[in-house]
Amino acid sequence: MNQRRQFLSRGFALAAVGMCAGPARADSETFRLFHQRLERDPRLSFYADAAGDLDGEALVWGSLPRDLNGAFFRNGPGRFELGGERYHHWFDGDGFAQRWRIGGGKVVHRGRFVLTKKLEEEGKAGRFLYPAFGTQINRRAMKNNDTVNVANTNLLPFNGSVYALWEGGSAIELDPETLATRGVKAWRADLKAMPFSAHPKIDPDGGLWNFGNAPGGDRLVIYRLNAAGEVTRTAIVPVPQLNMVHDFVVSGRHLIFLVPPYTMLGDPGLSLAERLRWDGGARPLRAVVIDKNTLELRQVFEMPARSIFHLGNAFEDGACTRLDAVLHEGDILPDPALPMRGEMRQYHEGRSATVQITLDYASGQAREARLFGVSEFPRVAPQAVSTRHRKLAVIGADGVGKDLILNTVNLIDTDTGKADSYAFGAGWHVEEHVLVPRRGAHSETDGYLVGVAQDTRRGQTVLTVFDAHNIKAGPRALARLSYRAPVCFHGNFLPT
Amino acid sequence: MTRHTATALIALLFAAVGASASAADLTITVEGVASADGRLMVALYNSADTFRRKPYAARTAPASPGAVTLEVKDLPAGDYALAVYHDANGNGKLDMNAVGMLVEDYAFSNNAMGNHSAPSYEAARFQVPAGGAAVSVNLR
Numbered sequence: 109m110n111q112r113r114q115f116l117s118r119g120f121a122l123a124a125v126g127m128c129a130g131p132a133r134a135d136s137e138t139f140r141l142f143h144q145r146l147e148r149d150p151r152l153s154f155y156a157d158a159a160g161d162l163d164g165e166a167l168v169w170g171s172l173p174r175d176l177n178g179a180f181f182r183n184g185p186g187r188f189e190l191g192g193e194r195y196h197h198w199f200d201g202d203g204f205a206q207r208w209r210i211g212g213g214k215v216v217h218r219g220r221f222v223l224t225k226k227l228e229e230e231g232k233a234g235r236f237l238y239p240a241f242g243t244q245i246n247r248r249a250m251k252n253n254d255t256v257n258v259a260n261t262n263l264l265p266f267n268g269s270v271y272a273l274w275e276g277g278s279a280i281e282l283d284p285e286t287l288a289t290r291g292v293k294a295w296r297a298d299l300k301a302m303p304f305s306a307h308p309k310i311d312p313d314g315g316l317w318n319f320g321n322a323p324g325g326d327r328l329v330i331y332r333l334n335a336a337g338e339v340t341r342t343a344i345v346p347v348p349q350l351n352m353v354h355d356f357v358v359s360g361r362h363l364i365f366l367v368p369p370y371t372m373l374g375d376p377g378l379s380l381a382e383r384l385r386w387d388g389g390a391r392p393l394r395a396v397v398i399d400k401n402t403l404e405l406r407q408v409f410e411m412p413a414r415s416i417f418h419l420g421n422a423f424e425d426g427a428c429t430r431l432d433a434v435l436h437e438g439d440i441l442p443d444p445a446l447p448m449r450g451e452m453r454q455y456h457e458g459r460s461a462t463v464q465i466t467l468d469y470a471s472g473q474a475r476e477a478r479l480f481g482v483s484e485f486p487r488v489a490p491q492a493v494s495t496r497h498r499k500l501a502v503i504g505a506d507g508v509g510k511d512l513i514l515n516t517v518n519l520i521d522t523d524t525g526k527a528d529s530y531a532f533g534a535g536w537h538v539e540e541h542v543l544v545p546r547r548g549a550h551s552e553t554d555g556y557l558v559g560v561a562q563d564t565r566r567g568q569t570v571l572t573v574f575d576a577h578n579i580k581a582g583p584r585a586l587a588r589l590s591y592r593a594p595v596c597f598h599g600n601f602l603p604t
Numbered sequence: 605m606t607r608h609t610a611t612a613l614i615a616l617l618f619a620a621v622g623a624s625a626s627a628a629d630l631t632i633t634v635e636g637v638a639s640a641d642g643r644l645m646v647a648l649y650n651s652a653d654t655f656r657r658k659p660y661a662a663r664t665a666p667a668s669p670g671a672v673t674l675e676v677k678d679l680p681a682g683d684y685a686l687a688v689y690h691d692a693n694g695n696g697k698l699d700m701n702a703v704g705m706l707v708e709d710y711a712f713s714n715n716a717m718g719n720h721s722a723p724s725y726e727a728a729r730f731q732v733p734a735g736g737a738a739v740s741v742n743l744r
Contacts, residue, residue: 249717252705297693300707322703329703344702 138449139194145450151513151564154537155447157194158186158204158594162219166208166571166587173584175546176556176573177211179284181270182540182599183263186221188448191235197242197381198444202227203260203272203280204594205287208560208571208587211604215571215587219594222259222272222280223289242381242445253277253322254292254301261306265602266316267337273306275354276322284602295331296339302329306598307355307418311494315340317358319365323380324372326350328396330363330403343403347396352384352441357431358494359422362406363398364431364467368415386439388413395467395474397429409467409474415440420462420486420522423496429467432500432522434484436460453512455482455505462486462502464522479525480504484514485540485598489552498523499552499576503538503559506531514538517572519557519579528579535565537595543576544601553577558601562592569593629736630676632663634688636744638709640668642694648676648686652725655685667692671740685728686713690743709743 146152185201188194195201203222208215221227229248230237237248238256250256257277264271264279271279271293278301281290294300303320310316314335321328326348332341351370356363369391373383392410399406417440420432436459443453462480483502492499504516504527515536518529532538541559549555557574571587634644644667647659654660663674667690689698689710699708713730716723730739 251710251717252707254705298701300699300701301705302701302703320703322705325703327703 157189166215170585178603180208181263182596184596186594200240220287244379262598357422365396421488455512489543537562631738633740636742642692655725681734711741
């Protein structure tokens, strides 16, 4: 009881992150710097503000596969600027949901802001009111975590709807046809305003695993939903120092979380990003393994300190579990803030790598094998989730020039470490790509790799389609919009 | 721990009921009521010491979408602060979810909000003169 009370208190304190006094710090200086540098460097358009509704038919080049039909739902931060001020961190922007409909030889694009209460209130006020992840603002007090829900991280088609997902609050339900916002989703009456992460995993039976955590709450919330969207199991697992968990993986028997060593500072004058202090000199990266049957903690492995956002997939291998992850040396969180004020991120060989981690329960050791260099946005084929996989798609950087720009598409063979790669070259900035299996696919490469790339020289956004078995041949089809669509973090393809 | 205390207090916000007898009437309009489910629970306090702990008076009314008006009659003229929540599921408490987030609508007079918890009595304080007063709060 007492412990629960304390937990609730901590949770509530967190709900109020950023409610304290201090000047609003989304500032006109950040705005000025960005726009000054954007004039000289069109590559920065990747981080530019989005105006509003977008609708357009793309110009198709090459050969669209006849059996590639469906909707590619994606989401990312669209609004960074309001009232002459600009957010400080790439993760702060309000969600802009997008759908690329592919079929009948055509590709049609639509984009709509997720109409959260925050977007509506701030739009009406003509300026930012609430704290964002990396920008401390407190012009209006917040009532709970969903007050600051920007719904900007992923767009999940599930059970006939689509859901705009964030990390610290509820899913926001959208109409899959119009992308109009239906409202805040409570999966069950007692789960209102619960953190529901942006990286749920749909496994082969159509059900969904997800988690949530309130930074500083030291509790991992686990959700299991069936294919009909009903919550069948939940659990709360205590994990000390659980201050930043963005993604996870599911294997046949386990849920695995990689918890980087952040400490939560108490200073309420700082943004949440600023309060997450890197503690890699003192503490390890932890692999926290939860048993799917009991939803209890099975084992914790310690690894050299690295920071992490994304994982690929996991599978059981005898008495071990193997999983892929993209690890970053040191604290990666401040990096995505740089371009917000017009500074390009620097390319450093070895700063980041995609690795395969083997968790050996008997020895308690976590072993690592390097699969790929500087990279991000790992994805596996949807039919492989939680089972043995052999292919992992990542976006990489060719390392030409000093700036970090993700501009290569790669399908890694996770057994051999060899990658089938294509480089888009200068002027391109490539976003997440997802594997789309052909109907009845007999392997992970029996299908397509579909993604989006930004042509920053022309200010246009392009949908890309590769044959998954031959990435190096380049895209077999490109569908080019006449305009720039906001950059997305994550998305999912729903076949029809 | 202060946060702990603050939250415990929020949970106890609407705990007890007081009584009174005097002259001024107070009309309370609660705006932004989201649905007709359950009831609105209003607690009125008359000092910083009793604020969020021991209501001077309490009123409840069935919820109705939009605005709902309640009255507190015969109040002594003076300073007050009020807290209101929409007990949409009618369980008699302001619900929190499992990670401690408040999940029913609530508001304080002057639409005051505090740092990390409820506002101060000072921020929520309003005057009821001998001739009576009308205040409104917004649950949104």
